[in-house]
Amino acid sequence: MIDPFGRTINYLRLSVTDRCDLRCVYCMAEDMTFLPKAEVLSLEELDRLSGAFIRLGIKKLRLTGGEPLVRRGILDLIDKLGDKLRDGSLQELTLTTNGTQLAKAAERLRAAGLKRINVSLDSFDPDRFRRITRTGRLSTVLDGLQAAREAGLKVKINMVALKGVNEDEVDHAIAWCGEQGFDLVLIETMPLGEIGVDGNGDRVDQYVPLDAVRRRIEQSWDLEGLSISTGGPARYARVRQTGQLIGFITPLTHGFCEGCNRIRVTCTGTLFLCLGQEDSADLRSPLRAGESDQALEETILAAIERKPKGHDFIIDRDHRRPALARHMSMTGG
Numbered sequence: 043m044i045d046p047f048g049r050t051i052n053y054l055r056l057s058v059t060d061r062c063d064l065r066c067v068y069c070m071a072e073d074m075t076f077l078p079k080a081e082v083l084s085l086e087e088l089d090r091l092s093g094a095f096i097r098l099g100i101k102k103l104r105l106t107g108g109e110p111l112v113r114r115g116i117l118d119l120i121d122k123l124g125d126k127l128r129d130g131s132l133q134e135l136t137l138t139t140n141g142t143q144l145a146k147a148a149e150r151l152r153a154a155g156l157k158r159i160n161v162s163l164d165s166f167d168p169d170r171f172r173r174i175t176r177t178g179r180l181s182t183v184l185d186g187l188q189a190a191r192e193a194g195l196k197v198k199i200n201m202v203a204l205k206g207v208n209e210d211e212v213d214h215a216i217a218w219c220g221e222q223g224f225d226l227v228l229i230e231t232m233p234l235g236e237i238g239v240d241g242n243g244d245r246v247d248q249y250v251p252l253d254a255v256r257r258r259i260e261q262s263w264d265l266e267g268l269s270i271s272t273g274g275p276a277r278y279a280r281v282r283q284t285g286q287l288i289g290f291i292t293p294l295t296h297g298f299c300e301g302c303n304r305i306r307v308t309c310t311g312t313l314f315l316c317l318g319q320e321d322s323a324d325l326r327s328p329l330r331a332g333e334s335d336q337a338l339e340e341t342i343l344a345a346i347e348r349k350p351k352g353h354d355f356i357i358d359r360d361h362r363r364p365a366l367a368r369h370m371s372m373t374g375g
Contacts, residue, residue, distance in 0.1 A: 043098055043099045043100075043342075043343065043346045044346075045346055045347070045349035046347060046348070046349065047349075047351055049301070049302055049303060049349075050099075050303060051099070051100075051303055051304070051305055051346055051349070052099055052100055052101045052102060052303055053100065053101070053102045053103075053104070053303045053304045053305075054092075054095050054100045054102070054103050054104070054304070054305055054306075054307065055104045055106050055304060055305070055306045055307070056088065056091070056092065056095075056103060056104070056105055056106065056306075056307050057105075057106045057107055057108065057110075057306070057307065057308050057309045058088060058105055058106070058107060058108075058110045058113045058116055058119070058309055059082065059107050059108040059109070059110065059112065059113040059116075059309050060076055060077050060082070060107070060108045060308070060309055061076050061107070061108045061109070061112055061113070062107055062108040062109040062112065062140065063109055063112055063140070063142055063143075063177070063178075064109070064140050064142065064175040064176065064177055064178045065175065065176035065177055066140075066162070066164070066174060066175050066176070066202075067173075067174055067175075067176065067204075067248075068202050068204065068231050068248060072176060077309070077310065081310050082309045082310060083309060083310065083311050083326065083329070085113075085115050085116070085118065085119045087311070087326075087329055087330070088119055089119055089122050089123070090329065090335070091307065091311065091325060091329060091338070092123060092126075093126075093335075094335050094338050094339050094342065095307075095342065096126055096131050096132055097131075097335075097339070098339060098342060098343065100132070101132065101133040101134070102132075102133060102134045102135075102136075103123065103126075103132060103134070103135050103136075104135075104136050104137060104138060105120070105135075105136070105137040105138075106137065106138050107138075107309075108309070109139060109140050109142070109143070110137050110138070110139060111137075111139055111142075111143035111144070111147050112143060117147060117150050117151075117154075120135070120137075120150075120151065120154045120156070121150075121154050123135050123154070124153075124154035124155035124156075127155040128155065134157070135154070135155060135156055136156055136157075136158055136159055136160070137151075137156070137159055137160070138159070138160040138161075138162065138200070139159060139160070139161055139162070140161070140162050140175075140178070140183065141161045141162070141163065141182070141183035141186040141187060141190075142178065142182050142183060142186065143186065144159075144161070144183075144185075144186025144187065144189055144190050145182075145185045145186045145188075145189045146189075148186070148189040148190045148192070148193040148195060149189075149193045151190075151193070151195065152193040152194050152195055156195060157195065157196055158195060158196035158197070158198065159190060159195050159196075159197060159198070160197075160198045160199075160200050160227070161183070161186070161187060161190070161197055161198070161199055161200065162199075162200045162201075162202075163183060163187075163199050163200070163201060164201050164202050164204065164207075164208055165180070165207075165208050165211060166180070166211055166214055166215065166218065167180075167211070168180045168181070170207070170208065170211075171183075174204070174207065174208070187222070187224075191222065191223070196225075197222070197223075197224045197225070198224065198225045198226070198227055198289075199215065199219055199224050199225070199226045199227065200227050200229060201215055201226060201227070201228055201229065202228075202229045202230075202231055203228050203229065203230060203231070203250045203252060203255055204231065204248050204250070205247065205248055205249060205250040206247075207248075209250060209255065212228070212255060212258070212259060213259070213262055213263075216259070216263060216281055216284065216286075216288065217284070219284070219286055220281065220283065220284025220285070220286050221284075223286070224286065225286050225287040225288070225289065226286065226287070226288050226289070227276050227288070227289035227290070227291060228252055228255060228288070228289070228290055228291070229291040230249065230250070230251065230252055230291065230292050230293055231248045231249050231250075251292075252290045252291075252292050253292075256290060259288075263281050263282075263283060264281070264282040264283060265279040265280070265281060265282070265288065266279055266280040266282055267279050268280055268287070270287075271301075275291050275293070275302075275304075276289030276290060276291045277289065277290050277291075277292070278290075293317075293318070299316075299351060299352030300352075302316075302352070305346070305349070307325065310326060311324065311325040311326030311327075311329055312324060312325070312326070313325050313342065313345050315345060315346070315348065315349040315350060316349065316350050316352070318352075319350050321348065321350065322345075323341055323342070323344070323345035324341075325338060325341060325342065328340075328341050
């Protein structure tokens with residue numbers, strides 16, 4: 043699949059649920075209303091949809107949510123998708139998780155063929171972790187990370203930089219990830235959905251540019267710039283003292299749209315061509331219209347032909363409202 047700007051689209055981020063067992067302040071409102079079951083694609087429909095995308099050229103598939111591992115039966119779907127790895131039609135299968143379910147899922151994920159996962163972890167202080175997630179227990183996530191490492195999964199920690207909240211933990215995160223053998227990715231908060239800390243904050247209050255964070259990091263750590271890519275938007279460096287990678291995802295300070303190879307599908311079957319744009323395509327209707335996938339594949343290809351050049355994210359005192367009304371959990375993290 044080639045978009046209007048000559049970019050090859052080979053990476054699908056597929057949300058399997060809008061539900062989550064946490065309520066992270068940058069991702070969800072505290073009192074979320076979740077989708078009725080009838081609107082969410084069944085596991086069989088998710089499997090069929092994945093097959094269509096793989097036939098059209100998707101080589102990397104990341105399962106997201108909400109929290110994907112809270113979806114009942116999700117490990118059965120992952121087993122089926124693992125067959126695509128074994129027959130060579132899919133090059134990589136992975137997922138992004140908050141880690142709360144990893145202790146019981148890690149072994150089966152590895153058995154299905156996953157080699158690496160991303161785990162969201164924004165604080166190493168139990169009280170602060172609970173404030174950020176509103177409900178979470180840090181010890182549960184740490185137990186899950188230990189299980190993932192013991193299962194042989196390569197782990198990348200995702201940490202959203204939140205101004206005045208966890209900026210002082212970045213040095214600790216680098217050191218801890220070095221000890222654990224994990225890579226670390228720092229992420230700028232994105233203007234998606236009305237959220238706020240305890241319902242009262244805004245995006246300006248949360249946002250910290252990663253340029254400033256990196257300058258502070260380089261006062262204590264030696265970073266070696268790298269040109270490697272894992273198929274996502276992060277720019278990487280190697281921390282000489284630990285040997286691990288550190289990535290920076292900067293949708294606001296430095297756009298990454300020129301090399302975009304990604305599309306996202308929500309758990310309702312809505313294809314978003316760009317995280318920061320509203321243009322979308324309904325895949326649920328052709329998926330449920332009959333047994334043939336012809337109309338489904340035609341809808342996907344038609345949508346790719348109008349993939350935009352980039353997003354319009356901006357956060358400043360003149361743009362306090364979110365760029366888009368939908369929450370990150372709705373789009374797929």
